[in-house]
Amino acid sequence: MKEKMNFKKMLAMIGSLAIIIPGSLSVVACGSNETAAPKTELSEVIKTTEVDGNIANEKDIVLAEVIKLNSKLTDKDIEITDFNKATENATGLAKIVAKANSKYTGEVSITISKLEDNKSDEIIKEINDGDYTTTVNFKSSIVELKASIDEEFIKSKLSEEIANYFKKDLFDLKTITNDKDEILTDENFETVGSFEARIVYSYAKSANQSTKLIITVDEAQIADKFELNDGNVNTLIQAKNGKLYAGTDNGNIWEIDLSNNEKSKKYQLNNEHIYTLIQAKNGKLYAGTVKSSIWEINLEDNTVLKILNDWPGADHRDIATLIEGLDGKLYAGSGIGNVWEIDLKDLENPTKYRLLDWSFVNTLVQASNGKLYAGTTDGNLWEIDFTATEVKTPKFSFENKSNSILDMKEIADDKLVLTTKDKIYQFNLNSNEMSEVLNLEEGHIFSLVQGTNQEIYVATEKGNIYELDLDAKSIKNSYQLNASVYSLVIIDKVLYAGTKTSVWELAIV
Incomplete structure (x- = not known):
């Protein structure tokens, strides 16, 4: 007898079975005819x-x-x-x-695929046959010239068709020579005019290629940049903030912002004639003026303070020169042969070094040997070794008041350069030998500066600035301003000259 299957039991059995669907078959959603397409x-x-x-x-x-x-x-x-x-x-x-x-x-x-050397031969031929010219500033540098001879400079002379194939990363500047294959140096830009040079380069796999380059060295550009109309500009300095400061006859300190060429009469010192201006390591400016007066100028809060005037033993003569020594103290030269040592922490008790010289101390230098040297109006050079406060015998004497020592710098260890009326001298501190370098025959030589490449510049009463070759005892270059020059300073390869009423800018260094 056949056993009857319960319908509900059958459904339960079917639901408990595991249903295995091959991966190759599509799954059909209940109630839908769509399938997920394979990727x-x-x-x-x-x-x-x-x-x-x-x-x-x-x-x-x-x-x-x-x-x-x-x-x-x-x-x-x-x-x-x-x-x-x-x-x-x-x-x-x-x-x-x-x-x-x-x-x-x-x-x-x-x-x-690898990059093809497309039309390299044609590119090189056009470069080598190119007509390349450039103009550089007087006293430019080979580094500056090389920077200008870039891929765009080379590409600019190629025909439009070839320029389309020129690849910047395949061009490599090697050097620049003269027409005798001698590598150019900065000295090649110290003479105004044009000369032929060669651009030596490689392109792609081709080395030792060259093309002609005509270089024109332009004349130094002179411009009356800042008209102050405030009496003689006796002193110029660049402060750590990058700005130029000028001290004038009328007791004013002008601030000149070289980034935007704006000038302002920044500080007034009671109409006291400013002879000298320095910036000390503490960041403050110090000005030497009339009757033993020294002023302190704080650039941060723009305050002005006369820190010294009538101190004990003051000779009440003008402070013609002021420097900061290696020890951080100030040294001031005044009338009747006095040099003052001023400790900024003890302003009440300056130390006086008495020189047996009854004339003005116009210039002071602390040399690399640690000693202080003073040049006076009577033409005497004094050495102060700080062991005695009275110095009776000068290190050297011209014995001629027409040879007033006006400015002085140490240009190398144990070697001083001095300016006087008409003449420039060198003095050897070891041998005590004074030698004449040049006689300019142009009156007082008020200012002397040294350039970044050890060049020496002097400025004269007749309004000329000279670059000197001390070894050859000759003038390398000269520049005429047609106004007496009282002060010089070099900033970023630019020479600034203080004249009567103005500060001139001269891009020569």
């Missing part, structure tokens, strides 16, 4: 796996090139994860990967 491997779509590196060698350009070669793809389907540019010596590589939400899967590596 396509990128390798089945991208058949061209190399691009021309001369056309596409940037990440975004390579991606665009792959899409262009495979019309089924868009930038919503693929992206580049790893990328290396091609060079002349090696191929590049771009890994193309399917984006997560695209209908593709997998990745494909695209080779970027």
Whole structure:
């Protein structure tokens, strides 16, 4: 007898069975006729796996090139994860990967072909046949010239067709020579005029190429940059803030901002004639004026204070020169042969060094040997070694008041350069030998500065500035301002000269 199957029991049994569906079969959703389409491997779509590196060698350009070669793809389907540019010596590589939400899967590596040396011979020929010219400033440098001979400079003389193939990264400037194959130096820019040079370079795999370059050294540019109309500009300094400060006959300190060429009468010192102005290590300015007066100018809060006037033993003569010594103290030269040592922490008790000289101390220098040297109106050079406060015998004497020592600098260890009326001298501190360098025959030589390359510049009463060659005892260059020059300072290869009423700018160093 057949047993009857309970219908509900059958359903329960069927529901408890594990249903295994092969992965190759599509799953049909209950109540729907749609199926999820399988993703396509990128390798089945991208058949061209190399691009021309001369056309596409940037990440975004390579991606665009792959899409262009495979019309089924868009930038919503693929992206580049790893990328290396091609060079002349090696191929590049771009890994193309399917984006997560695209209908593709997998990745494909695209080779970027080596860069071709396109038209190198034609490019080199045009460079070598080019008509290259440039103008440099007087007293320019070879570093500045090389910086201007860049890829754009070279490309500018190529024909339009060849310029399209010129590749900046294949050009390499080696050096610049004269027409005798001698490498140029800064000295080549110390004479105004034009001369022929050679640009030595390599391009691609071609080395030791050269082309003609005509270099014109322009004249020094002189401009009456700042008209102050405030009496003689007796002293000029550049402060640590980069600004130029000028002290005048009328007791004013002018601030000149060289970044925007703005000038202002910044500080007034009671109409006291300013002879000298310095900046000490503490950042403050100090001015020497009339009747033993020394002023302190605080650049941070713009305050002005007369710190010394009628101190014990003061000779009430003008402070003609002021320096900061190696010990941080101030040293001031005044009338009747006095040099004052001033400790800024003890202003009440300056130390006086008495020179047996009844004339003004016009200039002071502390030399590398630690000793202090003073030049006076009577033409005496005094040495102060700080062991005695009275010095009876000068280190050297011209024995002629017409040889007043007006300015003085140590240009090398144990070697001083001095200016007087008409003449420049050198003095050897070891041998005590004084030797005449030049006789300019132009009256008082008020100011002396040393350039960045050890050049010496002097300024005269007749309004001329001279660059000197001390070894050759000759004038290298001269510049005429047509106004007596009382002060000089060099800032960033520019010489500033203080004259009667003005500060002149002269780009010569």
